[in-house]
Amino acid sequence: MTNYTEILYKNSTANISEFVLEGFPGIPAEYYGLVGTFFLFIFLILACGNIFILVFVAYEKSLQKPTYIIICNLAISDLGFGTTILPRIIAKYWMSKKIMAFNSCFTQMVFVHLFGACTSFLLALMALDRFVAICNPLRYPVLIKNSNIVLLCSVLWVGNLVWLGLITAYALSVPYCGPNIIHHCYCDYSSITRLACADITAIKATSTSIAMTVLWGPLFYIIFSYVAIISSVTKISNKEGRYKTFLTCTPQLFIICLYYLPRSFMYIASAVGYNFETNLRIAMIIMYSLFPALINPFIYCFKTKEIKDTLIKKFKQRQVKVNKKIYNNAT
Template identity: 70%
Template sequence: MVSDNTITLTNSTTNIPEFLLQGFPGLPEQYYVLLGTFFFLIYLVLAIGNIFIIVFVAYEKSLQKPTYIIFCNLAVADFGFGTTTLPRIISKYWMSDKKMSFNACFTQMYFVHFLGATTSFLLALMALDRFIAICNPLRYTALIKNSTIAVLCSVVWIANLLQLSAITAQALSVTYCGPNLIIQCYCDHFSVTKLACADISAIKTTSFVVALLVLWGPLIFIIFSYVSIIISVMKISSKEGRYKTFSTCTPQLFIICLYYLPRTFIYLSNTFGLALGTDTRIMLTMMHSLFPALINPFIYCFRTKEIKETLMKKIKQGQVRVDGKKSFVQGK
C-alpha cells in the first residue's frame, strides 16, 4: 500500500509526478479554514497596498523620483512574491489541496527565490539612496538620477533572473524518486532539494555561495551604509535636525531588520542543523517572507512625508471637487 504522504516510483531514474505540501504539521484540521481565511486577508491587504503604491507613484508626476522608483520596484517584487505563494497556501487550507505537480513546484521555487533575491538587492539600493542623500547630499542629484536608478533596478532584476535560472537548473539535474513530502507551506530550495535521490553536496555548496551573495552581500553593505548614516546624523548640532534626518531612514531600517534577521536565523539553523521545531521554523519562514511585503505600503504611505502629503492633497482636492459639484447643483 502506498502512503498518502509519500509516492515512490519503481523506476528510480524518473522524477516523481507531484509533491505534497505539509504546511503546519501541528495544526488541527478544525483550524484550517480559519488559517486559510487569515492568509486570504493577508493577501488581500498585501495586493491592494502594493498595487496602490505602484499606481500612485506612476500616476503622480511629483513622486517620480529615484527613491520612489525603488519603492515601486520593491512593491512589484512584494506583490509578485505574495501572488506566487499565498494563493497556493489558501487553497491548501480552504480546500485541503496539498498536491502540487513536479513542474509547478519547481516553478514556484524559482519565483520564490528570484523575487526574494531581488528584494534583497532592492533593499541595498534603498540603503545606497539614503547613504548618499545623508552622507553626501551635495552630490546626490548628480549621482542619483531617475535614469541611474532605472538602470540599477533593471540590472538587479536581470541578474537575479539569470542567477536563479542556473540554480533551478542545477536542482532539476538530479532525480526525485521519493519521498515527496515538503515540510513547508510552499516549495523552497532547501525543502525540495533535500528530497533528491542523489548526492546533493554540489547543490549545497552552490546554495551556500549564492546565499552569501544574495543575503549577506547586501546586508553587509546595508550595515556599512547605516553605520555611516548614524555617524553623519550624530554630527548634526541641532537635535531637531538629527531627528528629522534620521526619521527618513527609520522605515527602511525597520523593514531591513524584519527581512534579514529571521531569514539569517533560518538559514543558519538549516546550514548547521540547529534544533528548531517544525512549526516554529515554518512560522519564522512565513514571517520573513510575508510581513515585509504586507507592511511596506503602510510604512511608505504613513511614514514617508512626501507620499503622505501628496496623498492628503489629492484627498482634499477630491473633497473640494465633490463639494463644488454639490454647490453647483444646489445653486442650479
Template identity: 55%
Template sequence: MPYTNVTEFLLMGFPGLKPWYYGPVAALFFIVYLAIVSGNGFILVFVASERSLQKPTYLIFCNLALSDIVFATATLPKAIARYWAEDKIISFNACFLQMFMVHLLGSISSFLLMIMALDRYIAICSPLRYHTLIKNSSMLIMCGLSWLIPSTWMAVILIQAYSLSYCSSNKIFQCYCDHIGIVQLACENTRQIQIATFIIAMTVLLGPLTFVLFSYISIIIAVMKIANLEGRYKTFSTCSPQLFIICLYYFPRCFNYLASSFGFSLNADVRIVMILLYSLFPPLVNPLIYCFRTKEIKEMVSTRFKTLKNSNLN
C-alpha cells in the same frame, strides 16, 4: 533528466495544525494577500500617475512593490487553496517554477534594499552631490541589474535541483515550494548542490547586508553631527523603520540558511512561521514605511481626498 517517479508534490503546510484551524489560517492568508496587492499596487498606480513622484527614490519603491506583488501572487494563492479547499497537490514542474520565483524575488528584494541604502547614504551624507550621482536613468539601470543578476544565479540553482532524481517521498513540509524542502526529497547525495546553493545564498544576503550596514552606520554618524535636535529626530524617525525591516529581512534568512546547512534542526511549525514572517511581513508593511510615511505622498493623498470631497459636495 535522471529517473524520477514523482509527478507531483504535496504541500503539507503546518504539520501540527489541527483541521479546525484551516479556515482561519486560509482567511488570514487571504487578508494578507489582499493587503500586499492593494498596498503595493497603490504605490505603482500612484507613482505612475504623479509625474512629480517619478524620481529615483520612488523608482526603487516601485520596483520593490512590484517584487512584493509578484512574490505574494506566486506563493499565497496556493497556500490559501491548501487550507481553504485542502488542495495540497502541486505539479512537479509548477513546484520548481514556484521555487525559482520564491528565491529569485527574495534575491531581487535583497539587491533593491541595497540600492535603497545607497540612495539614502548619498542623500544624507553627500546631499550636494545627490542629483549629480543619482538620476532616473542611473537608478533604472541599477534596478534593472537587481532583476537580471539574480535571475542567472537562480537559474543555476533551478537546473541543479531539477536534474536530481526524485523517487520516494513527495511531501514538502512548507506552505510553498522552496529549495530546502525540494532537495531534501532527492534520492541521491545533494551535498555539493547544497554547498553551491549555500554559497550563492550567502553572497546574495551577506553582500548587500554588508553594504546596508555600512551605509546606515555612516548615516547614523552623519546624523549625530547635526546640531539641531529636531533634525536628528526627523532623520532617525525616517531611518529606524527601514532598519527594522532590513533586520527582519536579512537576519532570519541568514539564520535559516546557516541552520539548514550545518544540520541544526528547528521544529517544523516554528521554521514555517519564521519563514512566513520574514517573507510576508516586509511586503505587508513596506507601503506604510516607504511611501505612506513620506511627506510628499501624504500631502498628495490629502490633496486628492480634499479635491474629491469638494467635487462631491458641489
C-alpha cells in the same frame, strides 16, 4: 535477471511527476477553512497595499523620483512573492489541493527565490540612495538619476534570474524518485533538493554559499552605509536638521530590520544545529516572508514624508470638491 535489475534501477532513478505540499501538519482538518480564509485576508491586504503604491506613484508625477522607483520595485517584488505562494496555500486549505506538478513546483521555487533575492538587493540600493543623499548631497543629482536607478534595478532582476536559472538547472540534474512530500507550504530550494535520490553535498554547499551571499552581502553594505549616515548626521550642528535628516531614513531602517533580522536568526539557528518544531519553523518562515510585504505599503504611506504629504493634499482637495458640490446642490 540482468534485464530485470536494469529496469528496476531505471525506475528507481526516474523523476517523480509531482510533489505533495504538507503545509502545517499539526492543523486539524476542521480548521482548514479558517486557515484558508486567514491567508486570503492576508493576500487581499498585501495585494491592495502594493498595487496602491504602484498606481499612486505612477499617477503622481511629483513622486517619480529615484527613491520611489526603488519603492515601486520593492512593491513589485512583494506583490510577486505574495502572488507566487498565497493562492496555492489558500487552494490547499480551501480545496485540499496539496498536489503540485514537478515542473510547477520548480517554477514556484524559482519565483520564490527571485523575489526574495531582488528584495535583498533592492534594500541595499535603497541604502545607497540614502547614503549618497546624506553623505554626498551635491553629487546626488548626478549619481542618483532616474535612468541610473532604472538600469540598476533592471540589472538586479536579470542578474538574479540568471543565477537562479543556473542553480535550478543544477538541482534538476539529479534524480527525484521519492519520497515526494515537502514539509512546507510552498516549494523552496532546500525543501526540494533534500528529496533528491543522490548525493546533494555539492548542491547544498553551492546553494548555501549563494544564499549567504544574497542575504548578508547586501546587509553588510547596508550596515556600512548607515554607520556612515549616522556619522554624518551627528555632525549636523542644528538639532532640528539632525532630526529631519534622520527621519528620512527611518522607513528604510524599519523595512530593513523586518527583512533581515528574522532571516539572519533562522540561518544562524540552523547553522548551529538548532531545529525548530515543524509547525513553528513553517510559521516563522511564513511570518518573516509575508509580514514585510504586508506592512511595507503602510510604512511608505505613513512614514515617507512626500507620500504622506501628497496623500493629505489629495484628500483635502477631494474634500473641498465634495463640499463645493454639496453647496452647489443646496443652492
